[in-house]
Amino acid sequence: MTTGTERTTDTTGRWASSLDSVVVYARGALCRRLARGVVPPDGRVRVTGLPRTLDHGSLRARVLGSPGPRVTEARVEIGAEPRATVPDGRDALRREVERLRDGAEAARARRDRQRALVAEIGALRPVAPPRRRDEPQHRRTPVDAWLELADFVDGRLTGLHARLTALDEELLRAEHALELAADQLDRASTDAPSRHVDTTVHALLTVAGAGAEPVEIEVEYGVPGAVWVPAYRLSHRQGEDTGRLVLRASVAQRTGEDWTGVRVALATADLSRRTDPPKLRSIRIGRRQEAPAASGWREPPTGLDDLFTGYDAAGPRPGAGTFAGAFGPAGSAVPVAVGGPPAPLSPPPTGLPVPGGPGSAPEAFDGQGYGGQGYGGQGYGADAFAAERHAPAPARTRSRSAAPGGAAFGAAPAAFAAPPPAPSAPGAPAPGAAPPVPPPVPGPPRPDAAALDYPALVLRGPDEPGHHRGRLFPGTPSDAVAAEYRRRAEAVAALPLPAHAVLPRESAGSFDQRFDAAARADVPSDGTWHTVTVMELAVGLRTEHLAVPSVEPVVYATLVLSNASDRALLAGPVEVTVDGEFLRTSALPTLAPGGTSRLGLGPAEGVRVSRNAHLRESTSGLRNQTAVLDHRVRVELSNGLARPVTVEVRERVPVSSDPDVRIEEHTDWSAPGDDGPERHAPGTRLWRVELPAGGTTALDGRYEIRIPAGKALVGGNRRS
Structure with missing residues (x-):
């Protein structure tokens, strides 16, 4: 099989093909192969190189470039022939796994025999001689005999345990080597044949209208066993409002063919989902009805039994049995x-x-x-x-x-x-x-x-x-081999996802998106994750600092990322790099065009925050029937960085469902809006301040809780 953009010309009706592009869907992939050659006089062309796992119903073919020639028929043809030599690669790995498995089983058998011998020696116990009938009591056993038996058992067990320890270590090494070889075999590419038989899959095409000039044919087919999840890499420099967000997909495939030097596209759609809209037929009342659509059926010709007259007259086939089972009425x-x-x-x-x-x-x-x-x-x-x-x-x-x-x-x-x-x-x-x-059904x-x-x-x-x-x-x-190939191919859907990764169908929601890679890529058919760089997306960035001093007296640096491209950003992990140094890996949510999200960068050591709270209790109203809890909060900020920063300070105000309890605010903070990228808890209040380099500021907040005398606070911290 050729790879990349290389094409082979064959004038005998068997054309070699090259894999040119692959579109990976949420599950499965759509492959596109190219073949070039001169069409034989009978118009029948076999395009080779197709994988064993392809879906027969998805085969499509067309002639590129020339308007005259066209493909009138396309179907899958499967062939098999024994291999003269066994190639290296996957077969060598399989033989190595079998050898190591035999060695591990032999080591386990030796260990088990040693354990049985240890148990046999450990079960030795001294037995007193039986008492004779004429003896009034048991005979005494010499103590030296007991001691000699104990010394024998102890010495024997010492040697056996030393041997058992060596056998345990030998078995551990054999099992470890077997596990490594089995993992290497499992990760090996499935592009090579797995048995001593070369199974070939061709696309048998019938081309009409072709002349003596070479033509180029495109063959398209679907295969299972391919999945992908999005991943990102974000590069940012402090003090700048822009950055580079690179989409890098993690692709895993076990389709039976290596994708070498192909154009890769990624789609969130379901490959097996139907796209044709339903048709609603009209209901008519009366004798005049619409003529039914032609189904392509016709009356059978005559003389079918005469086709097998010569076959029946030839007599029994060599080696045929006397009887064979067949399906009769109703199966x-x-x-x-x-x-x-x-x-x-x-x-x-x-x-x-x-x-x-x-x-x-x-x-x-x-x-x-x-x-x-x-x-x-x-x-x-x-x-x-x-x-x-x-x-x-x-x-x-x-x-x-x-x-x-x-x-x-x-x-x-x-x-x-x-x-x-x-x-x-x-x-x-x-x-x-x-x-x-039954009476015949009228009509066609x-x-x-x-x-x-x-x-x-x-x-x-x-x-x-x-x-x-x-x-x-x-x-x-009925192809058990093809079913086994497809079963192994679909096993990639059970691969554990990378950290923070989300399947594209789950993150895409009600829309579908396609991303075309800028360069060709290589993805072997080994069933493991491979990173493919897709494209660079335009985003807007601004650095903000966030502090919640009532929870923790620390200021955190954050990046507010806005999607400035015309494509949706799917949920997935994003590696954040600031000033050329890797900082952390965060989870990016799904962002539609124009959407924003906040990414945490960790504590900002150069910006400090402190909070002091004061509570004063008093009464008011006629006959002092209302308790007033006056809360005063003071937040102090200092910027030790060499550049100005924007700090968002979050505070909280109590909320009540009792109409008799009133909460009055006396400060300049503001409530967060509902159109932001985050959801805030009820009672959240915000301060946004600009701190110059080396500057300090103080923020004062105040609110009063007015409670009737017949009520009281239950639970909570009233002095926070």
Whole structure:
């Protein structure tokens, strides 16, 4: 497979392709490949290099540049062949993991045997000799024998424990080496084949109107196994109102192909979401109705059974068995002779219709085969398909003719078959009797969405039962290998996110955004996060200092960031660099164009704050029935920096839900607005002051709490 912008010309109908661009969505990616060459006289071109995980239904192709040639058909073709040599890389890592796993298991077995030996020696206990019948009491055991046994057990256990410690360390090293090798294998690129078989995926195209000049074809397809999250890098210099905000995305993919030197774009949309709007059809009353839209179906041709006369006359196939299972009526298993002339099907159980006969029930589709492939590798358009499955039952038995290329359709699916009446309904047939033939449905056939999905129709072979052979039925490829590839690819969705990272669909909300990287990038298919620099976004910055002296006597430096670009900024981590030095990593919320947010930079050592509070209690009103709590707050600020600073001081005023309790303010502070980037607690008050270099200032605040004599404060700190 070629990479980057390199293109290979092949005049034999097999063109090598190069991956040119990738659009990574919230989950999944849309890849675009380019191939160039001279179209063969038959117009059939195989574009190679496609990954094993591609979605067959997403394949698109078109001719670039030239207005004359066009692609009239595109489908996926899969091939496999054994490899002559086993390449290094992932296979070498797999063999190393297997070797280390065997070594770890052997070390664990040695350790377990040593533990068993330690337990066996530790279980040795002295046993007193049994007393004889003529002895009045137990015989005495020499103490030396007990001591010798204890010395033996102690010495033996000392050597065994030393050996056990060495085996434990050996097992620990073996498991550590196995863990490292397994992690390296898990992070290795999946672009190389994982087995001793080379699986090739081609785009089989039919190009019409091409001449002798080379043409360039673009092939587009979707793949699972790709995710991304936004990240930012903010550079700022103190004293300036501007900065550089660089969008750097973290991309992880395991699509089965390395993205080397490709143009990368990032989108917040869902790749699998439908984009076509719904259609509301009108309801008409009267005899004159709108003509139904043409579905592309037609009556089947005649002579279909004659296609397999020579095949049936050839006799049994070599190595064929006597019987093979097939699907009979309603999906029941029916023995069918294989390798000779087709034996007549055994009559179905009583009450079931004969396949292909009048009133026959639909047969179960086994879903095997490759979608969209015609007989002999030929494809068919919408006008080439027959409507036998939706025709009335008598017409189905009479219309058995040959189609161009040997294709026709089978019986109707279950969605269009008339069910037999219930046994309890009036006029129902007696138990064991065949159901009556349903009347034919007037008008043209009404195929469902599955029957109109032409690429998913599968041509059944000559070994199928008589009502299946040579006909097209809906089905999907049964490819366990491809399913395993897709399962491993979709595992990247479970990767742990970086710190402060948010998935794009969660942060984007109701809008979708696309970001195109300014330069080409490399993202290997290893399932780990890789950083891709996307673009630089215009932002406005201003430095402000924030103090909440009632909570902490510290002044904090902050950056107020405003989105001055025409794009939304998604939520994600932002690395803040001030004066060329990395400061910290913060969480940036989602910002629409024109939105603002505040980023903390930590304590500002050059700006100091202090707060003093004073409370005076008194009474007022007639007969002193109102208690007055007079609060006075004094905040002092000093700027020790060599430049002027803006400081926002936050204070709090009590709030009450009791209408008899009044709070009167006597100061010049202000309440925060609701249109700011932050949400403030009720009762928050703000001072904003400009401090020159080396300057000081004092802020005085005052509020009174008037409480009726019959009420009192409960809880809280009234002297704060």
